[in-house]
Amino acid sequence: MSERGQKLPSDVRVGVYVCHCGVNIAAVVDVRQVAQLARGLPGVVVARDYNYMCSDPGQELIRQDIRDYALNRIVVASCSPHLHEETFRHAAAAGGLNPYLVHMVNIREHVSWVHPDRERATEKACELVRAAVRRVVWHEPLEQARVSIHPDVLVVGGGIAGIHAALTLANAGKRVYLVERQPSIGGHMAMFDKTFPTLDCAACILTPKMSAVQAHPNITLWTLAEVTRVEGYVGNYEVEITRWPRYVREDLCSGCLKCIEACVYKDARFPDEFNLGLSKRKPIYLPFPQAVPQVPVIDPATCIQFKSGKCKKTCVEACGERGAIDLQAVPKVERVRVGSVILATGFQTFDPRRMPEYGYGIYPNVYTSLEVERLVNASGPTGGEIVLRDGRRPQSVGIIHCVGSRDRRHNPWCSRVCCMYSLKLAHLIRERTGAEVFNFYIDMRTPGKGFEEFYQRLLEEGVHFIRGRVAGVSDWALDPSEEGKLVLRVEDTLLGIVRRIPVDMVVLAVGLEPRSDAEELRRLFRVSCSAEGFFLERHPKLAPVSTFAEGVFVAGCCQGPKDIPDTVAQAGAAAAEALALIDRGSIEQEPNTAYVLADHCSACRTCVSLCPYSAISIVGGDGRPHAEINPALCKGCGTCVAACPSGSIRQHLFEDEQIVAEIEGILAGVAGG
Amino acid sequence: MAVTRTLRYQREADPEWTEWLRRQPGCEAFWECLQCGTCSGACPLSIYMDFTPRRVIALVREGFYRDALSCQTIWLCASCYACAVHCPRGIRITDLMYTLKREAIRRKVHPKGLPTPVLAQEFYRMVQRRGRNSEFWLVLRMALKSDPWALVRLARSGWRLLRAGRLSMRTEQIRQADQLRTMFAAAREGR
């Protein structure tokens, strides 16, 4: 085999510790029997079982035994190493042992929680412990490498989550790059009129923060920009950002907006993205009055100059000597080095065209909730007047909850915010039009602070709440009273009766879902996604803003649907995690990295292209070229180890001897040995 | 004034029957029902039913199978599958209704006086014997067995059909009716 051969290292003294985990393990596995078996294994000096090994007395047991029995290897049979490997390594280190001479066996998730039969579960636990004892013998002391943390931070996404995270970091004195794809920051929150349940004006609370971002000396804001390439590792990310041209120079523009006025299009005639097509804009426009930066943008898809090259360029003329309009602008690539990243890319709303039963895109008076947010907004397409597309004021409005949500055909999850924003819209519609408002819900979910009270208020306002999911919206009139209306057919499940309810306006409370291009970002930053497509946190309870990529944190709806208070709280948490990382200055890296036996390597380059972390390069030039692995980049995935044709790549903590010994330990039970 | 007492004792519920139902083809998902009522809202016949489809699911889920099997709902179901395609939980409600129909007939608890189960049974017998269904004879047999007065009404549309050349009094029969019978027998024996 390898140069080390299979000779057992001398003077091995193993301690084995079997945890009861209360009844979690002990109820199924006979932990005494497992300890008993361990005592008879070669090299084992002491074996114990204990109620909670992770408790302080449990750890003290290990520390004391190391001193009393001069132990030099430790096996702990308990839960998943994900939970307590750190704990037991620390205990060993406190006892004066190198922490990597500890090995954990998972007899909870892998045994007691999945096997009902006590005898066979105990047998499996014994075999796993035997294998671990054989393996740990081959463990060697390892040292952790340290990498320094670059103090700058990249925040991707300029919605309320990104804004709050960026400001928190910048206020703490850190340099922040804030990258936003749209021409202005503000995100979805900038589109809302009021926020639930307090009904405070979204713009009034958001715009000061937007301006603060703009003015902050520690924040570099790039709008119309996207991350296009990411390299490096925690503490040392190198990120490439492509800035798409705005065609109006931010450094020269004064925000006078004369160019817009001067555009050869006297009337706005192109669908306004910010108002979801409910109003029109010109080819040169400001997305919305409070946009940050307060600089117009030219849309090349609609601008005559870009389409035909034959425009009078009245905008350039209007700008005059300032010369801020730059029709020759080209995309610009920025490269920055940052130590940590906060992903705050938000969500998209469910497209109700996927549910033709609700008639969106078929009947003009069927709206999405986001469109109604714009309609009720004072700076929206109707100046806050709630009017239908034909100019009529609705006398009856139906709000359908859970559109696209809680639906196995579409999004199985609850979008969390729709009940509350539906209540808010119901209130605003009723307040401004006096219309009769019907809410169609499956379950009312109002679990936040002040939410239930808001629901109570709506009940008092005389809004109808009908428990039932609307089966369909149509203009089919069965009765003269339904002529010219949209008719909702629904079972009022509390009455057990099917009802037909004619309304003038239907509002679809569309759910929240991951952005359709979240997958690309996921790949760039090497984070994970849940099955639904939201970015996956490292632990749902205990590491809610960390990801499986170290130094990359998540905030806001890109991690899952949530409301504004939760988003801001999460953004603050992500900023705090990033700050903690920066202030440590450096971090230790797991030494489970791969390494090359240079003498054996033929520099065939197989590993170089396979490495998902670009950690391998060929060095040694004209002398004796061979592969070399940068331990700071290596994540210990083992791909190169398995792929190397000459077997000249090995990996700490996964040495051949360790794995073979472990396998033999398992098989020894089968062979009866 | 007559009053009705509707209290339900838990001993009337039969969870084992519910478990049995869950194992029937097409019935796997009813456990996931949200009771949202989309099925009832989508159903064109729910307005005639004694229990809406949603309530039938609630009944079978709680094990109150006597109500579910003796109700009119299952015999008003025209198998249009609107409920199934609209259900946000992917419950195949139509297939569940079929299972309830079979169980109601097996236990002989279907409502008497409804022609639908009669039609199903007559249809079954005719095809069992001849391999095909002859519309004229089927309708005649059903009417005779359930509501002979309906023949007066049927005669009118029958006359129109006859004039249009759409009423065949021929008995349709497949050549290998015996093969079909062998197949039914083999299927009953199982594997």
Next chain:
Amino acid sequence: MALRRYLYYPGCSLRGTGVAYDESLRECFRQLGLELVELEDWNCCGATSYMAIDEGAACVLSARVLALAQQQAPGVDLVAPCSACYLVLRKTEDYISRYPEIRSRVEASLRKAGLPVQIGVQVRHPLEVLWEDVGPEAIRKRVQRHWRGGRVACYYGCQAVRPYGEVDRPIRPTRLDELMEAVNVPVVDYSLRTRCCGGSLTGTIHEVGLRLNYILLKEAVRRGAEAIVTMCPLCQFNLDVFQNEMERQTGEPFDLPVLYFTQVLGWCLGAELEKLGLRHLIAGRDLVERWFVKERPVEAYV
């Protein structure tokens, strides 16, 4: 144009009340160069009734049809024009693949009968064949007669577009409308296009069945349709046969032709009139006469 071949499973209705569908479908396919070979000794699919009595027997019935197709022309698609037949056959395929218990019963019965046990038959509705194998564009190019009738409401019925089927999307399907538009037949936006006609309810719980069809006709009229175009024999039957009775009961006049889509399509493609089964229609005979029969050459149309 090379003939494309399909196995044809007419089903019981097309032998009786749905004979016009049988005639016009054959003619329509012939016009488009599609050959229909009738499945020999086919049996009833079991429809909705069988499932209500005996699930195993219901699957055996359909399995025999599928196995006959497999035996008589392996690899050839089976066209089932009746929506009930179409759904039942496809549902049986689904059940056989999904439930081992049903599969073993079905296989035992097929083995006993000496029929093929491995079945790989694609069951298709004629609308699906016309849409996918010919396509609306190709059909548009083959139009021979210019439609001079009025606007129609396209009625898909329920079972052909519901689970197990692939004729069109189950909610608010559009292919029949688009096919009609392809041959220049104006359509109305008919929101009840997939609302069930009640199937056999007109025969069992008559007043309920009648009401369902009254709703369908009334809405078609309200939408400005002068005729209804159907794709299922039971839908056509229910909408066509009881118009007199509805008129008597409600006092509202009803005299709408209820056509098979193959009759409209066949006529536009230049089929021989007597082969379209128009004589089997009951309601709206005057309109049918005016639209289809009193033919004059339309020189203006190229």
